Ligand code: HEC
């Protein structure tokens with residue numbers, strides 16, 4: 366093996382080990398977030414999510430569709446990630462908190478959550494329009510029902526809003 370090829374392989378090894386590290390964050394499920402994110406005076410995020418379209422997204426699937434990976438990719442957080450990463454997240458939760466905020470196993474501790482930069486370095490994701498578009502404008506199977514309304518981020522994000530009135 367020549368030197369260049371060896372360097373190339375070493376580079377690949379580093380890239381793959383970094384990717385493997387990023388994958389170790391696990392999905393803990395909405396009930397864990399609820400412990401801290403359901404106070405009425407702080408915006409009761411859990412109740413708002415539970416009453417919204419995402420928590421009900423498994424109800425749209427019938428029979429075999431509930432286990433069809435093609436449907437689960439967008440209708441279920443649990444069904445869209447490697448089963449080895451499930452640590453509490455349930456399939457029937459539908460599109461759960463962690464589809465938008467990132468897998469919570471390493472950022473869920475209060476001390477980390479209170480420090481946004483630290484939370485971001487432990488797997489938290491700040492959702493943007495791109496997060497939504499992966500599902501809303503992603504490749505849907507032939508014959509999929511048409512969206513009731515054309516995609517409009519500002520409008521759609523209002524429908525699922527769960528702001529904390531005590532933060533900026
Ligand atoms: C042990 C309590 C606790 C748990 C469990 C917890 N959080 Fe938090 N979270 C906090 C605290 C404290 C803050 C800081 C803001 C505040 O005081 O409400 C926060 C902040 C956040 C923020 C705002 C970050 C920012 O600054 O923009 C998001 C988003 C969030 N949490 C999502 C989640 C999700 C999703 C889960 C479950 C996977 C979760 N949290 C679990 C306590 C918790």
Ligand code: HEC
Pocket residue numbers: 425426427430433435436437438439440499500501502503504505506509510511512513514
């Ligand atoms: C690329 C992501 C994606 C895939 C893959 C996908 N869906 Fe959907 N599905 C959505 C989105 C987003 C909506 C909400 C559309 C809207 O804005 O009204 C939806 C809505 C639906 C609805 C309407 C629900 C309602 O409350 O009106 C049904 C039924 C449905 N999907 C069934 C399926 C089935 C069955 C499959 C698999 C064969 C599937 N979907 C695959 C993203 C997807």
Ligand code: HEC
Pocket residue numbers: 395398399402410411414415419460461462463464465466492493522525527528529530532533
């Ligand atoms: C479909 C995507 C999506 C889901 C599902 C979702 N969120 Fe959010 N969340 C958002 C968006 C978008 C924001 C607004 C971010 C911003 O304002 O910068 C947000 C904001 C937040 C905030 C910060 C509120 C503030 O004003 O400081 C918290 C805390 C939070 N979410 C917790 C949760 C919890 C807990 C769940 C599940 C019970 C959940 N979210 C489910 C997309 C989502």
Ligand code: HEC
Pocket residue numbers: 418419421422423424425438439440441442460464465492493494496497498499500501513514518520521522523524525
């Ligand atoms: C993991 C995939 C996924 C992500 C990410 C996602 N959604 Fe959804 N969303 C869905 C599915 C599936 C439905 C359909 C639920 C149903 O009706 O059964 C839906 C429904 C909705 C609806 C109700 C639409 C209607 O007309 O009934 C709104 C509003 C919405 N999403 C907003 C958002 C926003 C805003 C974001 C990003 C912050 C987002 N979604 C991210 C999958 C997703």
